[in-house]
Amino acid sequence: MTNSIEVQGLRKSYGDFSLRDINLTVPGGAIMGLIGENGAGKTTTIKCILNLIRRDEGTITLLGHDNQREERAAKLEIGVVLDECFFHDSLRPRDIDLILSRIYQGWDSALYQRYLSKFQLPERKFVKEFSRGMKMKLSLAAALSHRPKLLILDEATSGLDPIVRDEILDEFLGFIQDDDHAILISSHITSDLEKAADYITYIHQGQVVLSDAKDRILDNYGRLACTVAQLNSVAPDDLIRVRRSSYGCEGLVADRAAFRRRYPELLVERTTLEDIMLFIAKGEAQ
Numbered sequence: 437m438t439n440s441i442e443v444q445g446l447r448k449s450y451g452d453f454s455l456r457d458i459n460l461t462v463p464g465g466a467i468m469g470l471i472g473e474n475g476a477g478k479t480t481t482i483k484c485i486l487n488l489i490r491r492d493e494g495t496i497t498l499l500g501h502d503n504q505r506e507e508r509a510a511k512l513e514i515g516v517v518l519d520e521c522f523f524h525d526s527l528r529p530r531d532i533d534l535i536l537s538r539i540y541q542g543w544d545s546a547l548y549q550r551y552l553s554k555f556q557l558p559e560r561k562f563v564k565e566f567s568r569g570m571k572m573k574l575s576l577a578a579a580l581s582h583r584p585k586l587l588i589l590d591e592a593t594s595g596l597d598p599i600v601r602d603e604i605l606d607e608f609l610g611f612i613q614d615d616d617h618a619i620l621i622s623s624h625i626t627s628d629l630e631k632a633a634d635y636i637t638y639i640h641q642g643q644v645v646l647s648d649a650k651d652r653i654l655d656n657y658g659r660l661a662c663t664v665a666q667l668n669s670v671a672p673d674d675l676i677r678v679r680r681s682s683y684g685c686e687g688l689v690a691d692r693a694a695f696r697r698r699y700p701e702l703l704v705e706r707t708t709l710e711d712i713m714l715f716i717a718k719g720e721a722q
């Protein structure tokens with residue numbers, strides 16, 4: 437089966453910042469979560485994928501279409517939600533229905549109405565009167581109603597309350613039940629991605645530092661909590677990063693089971709995506 441997104445050797449330079457050798461594959465039926473600190477390059481990657489900015493190097497295929505040469509064909513099958521609402525303040529959900537039905541051949545007005553009522557969005561209220569959560573739900577309703585095969589979302593759930601985020605995550609899980617469908621979503625809310633994503637790609641300072649199945653990451657990585665003396669007894673190659681504080685030391689371990697076999701006296705626990713990010717961004721080599 438064709439992968440939904442294939443990014444190979446992507447490079448983009450902005451003077452003082454460069455995205456280097458980004459490789460990323462999103463298979464059908466999967467959610468890929470893109471994580472990284474502020475300014476790491478997530479939006480730049482997404483903009484290159486959507487061909488909103490010119491890349492310097494690399495190839496990008498969306499649903500089997502080259503994203504530059506076959507941009508129109510690719511975009512007809514993609515729903516996009518960015519962190520800002522795309523619709524003008526003076527529009528109402530019913531106006532958006534009319535406008536988008538003229539743009540998208542596959543626009544499904546009945547499906548759009550179902551999303552409006554599911555998300556409790558008033559049809560006759562103007563976008564300017566919507567809260568942030570309502571705008572996000574409206575963007576998502578519109579993105580889903582032309583029946584795309586691929587959803588690309590950049591920080592689409594930031595600033596939303598946990599109830600709304602949970603509803604939206606449920607919608608995503610429903611969407612990818614079809615093996616032809618896939619989602620790429622960037623988010624700072626790593627706990628949401630721990631719930632919903634199948635794969636995680638972590639971009640740090642313009643480079644991919646980790647890209648794997650979420651379960652493999654969470655099943656294998658571990659956090660060592662120990663004293664300075666215990667830390668000194670561990671071979672440097674067995675810890676990816678360490679953090680030292682007045683309370684003790686911590687280390688990030690890539691293979692928890694192997695580490696436990698090698699150091700049975702040390703305590704290694706499961707870790708979280710947030711912790712892995714903190715170790716990689718703020719930790720140091722042993």
Ligand SMILES: Nc1ncnc2c1ncn2[C@@H]1O[C@H](COP(=O)(O)OP(=O)(O)OP(=O)(O)O)[C@@H](O)[C@H]1O
Nearest residue numbers: 450452453472473474475476477478479480481591
């Ligand atoms: N148009 C531009 N011109 C110059 N530099 C830019 C431009 N757009 C982005 N950058 C730079 O590229 C880098 C990556 O920005 P990007 O928006 O991709 O990060 P991000 O990971 O999405 O961050 P955030 O989580 O804060 O949204 C930053 O250093 C930013 O200043």
